[in-house]
Amino acid sequence: MRTAYLDHASTAPTRPEAVAAWTERAGLVGNPSSLHSAGRRARSAVEEAREEVAAALGARAGELVWTSGGTEADNLAVKGLWWARRAQDPRRRRVLVSAAEHHAVLDPAEHLREHEGADVRLLPVDAAGRTDLDALAAELAQAPEEVALVSVMWANNEVGTVQPVAEVAALARAAGVPVHTDAVQAVGHLPVDFAAAGVDALSLSAHKFGGPVGAGALLLRRGTPLVPLLHGGGQELGARSGTLSAPAAAATAAALRAALSGQDAERERVAGLRDRLLAGLAERVDGVRVRGSLTDRLPGNAHVTIDGCEGDSLLYLLDAAGVECSTGSACQAGVPQPSHVLLAMGVPAEQARGALRFSLGWSSTQEDVDAALAAVGPAVERARRAAAGSSRAGRRRPAAVAS
Structure with missing residues (x-):
């Protein structure tokens, strides 16, 4: 693969x-x-x-x-x-x-x-x-x-x-x-x-x-x-x-x-790949929100939050499909936490947990973008099912009895 x-x-x-x-x-x-x-x-x-x-x-x-x-x-x-x-x-x-x-x-x-x-x-x-x-x-x-x-x-x-x-x-x-x-x-x-x-x-x-x-x-x-x-x-x-x-x-x-060397042309090339990736994500997945400036932005940065998903789950599912990216969350003492950057921007914690950061650079190609777009739809579907199942299980869990 x-x-x-x-x-x-x-x-x-x-x-x-x-x-x-x-x-x-x-x-x-x-x-x-x-x-x-x-x-x-x-x-x-x-x-x-x-x-x-x-x-x-x-x-x-x-x-x-x-x-x-x-x-x-x-x-x-x-x-x-x-x-x-x-x-x-x-x-x-x-x-x-x-x-x-x-x-x-x-x-x-x-x-x-x-x-x-x-x-x-x-x-x-x-x-x-x-x-x-x-x-x-x-x-x-x-x-x-x-x-x-x-x-x-x-x-x-x-x-x-x-x-x-x-x-x-x-x-x-x-x-x-x-x-x-x-x-x-x-x-x-x-x-x-x-x-x-x-x-x-x-x-x-x-x-x-x-x-x-x-x-x-x-x-x-x-x-x-x-x-x-x-x-x-x-x-x-x-x-x-x-x-x-x-x-x-x-x-x-x-x-x-x-x-x-040729930085202007390379910046334009990478930004074009990024824009194609962001447009493709919006077309294929409901609830995608682009985070960060839409104008004053690093050429290779495509940061999104996806409603109804945990970013960690998406990362692992995408990795299994051969797409390597990262989340916007930091892990402290083994407990995933919403990104302090997103929280400082006023993003609700529930949305911040669904963060994904795709970052492109000198080795990135159209094929990389195509692979990400092909994998993200099924990954989001599975992640949302898992999140919904976890939520239902939590509602069914009996209350603890004091000893």
Whole structure:
């Protein structure tokens, strides 16, 4: 059975260019911090990749800090900026983050609240998942000297809505507050210009655009104070200790180069597949609701909720039919919960439980879309029967007798 992989937002298939760059570099020995010839060759590979990735994203080479991926980059930005700002002025305790952020931003902020007394405030989003700029302006106007940082993602990982990052940065800059943006879903898929956006820190992850898993970076505007998470060898000018991976850096640069080559045409191609998928879902299944912005959206994101279904059930049924996608729910302690993103958008919990996210990318084809459309109707029918049966069984269950 042919498998249709429609989960690029989770991880994209590794591009051949990245595999080739990794293989070539991994066959050579050398620690980039060593001073002998092998070390200098490894350092050269790291620095060439740093220059290429930074330039492609509108940054200077000295503004790129290599990390193990997007989660580390987000943690380094949120915690590192907060610690640095608090050290400068103990009044700066407030952290402003969008309510629809990835947990790689929300959880570090929550950690600071629980363990270090941060005042974390969630910025509301509208029905499309777009951050409320008026709410941000009001928060910044209220004692701006107490705000440590603002973090708003470039594009939402679940519903695909592109955020008004430049407007967020302008508001924060006027209040003297640094801005971090989680651009993990945007880099390689949308035009991303670090300098033009006006942000102070930007996170990216290589495997989202066809690079290796375990590789990423934080772009940090020159002069922005940051306290490191890791201490050790003092690599990356002290911002991130640890032996640098020359193969990972080379493969990241190769993947980004491939992703940006003909990006406009590729974005149009992928968006066309997405629109065809969404139109086909609406034709074949009653109760399909598209979530997220219909205009300002990641090209490969097709997020829907389907009435009368549990997203987890649909995922397993589609997987059995050879279609791989994801749900919009997070699983905490083994109990499926409605997506915090959808709830923040005002979606009722009952509808949020029926979430499915199809995400397309560089390897996606018309055949993948056809396979998904062929499988989704029978899957929904079975999922609805199962949900109805479960509901009837629940109504028939006798009341517990107290002992």
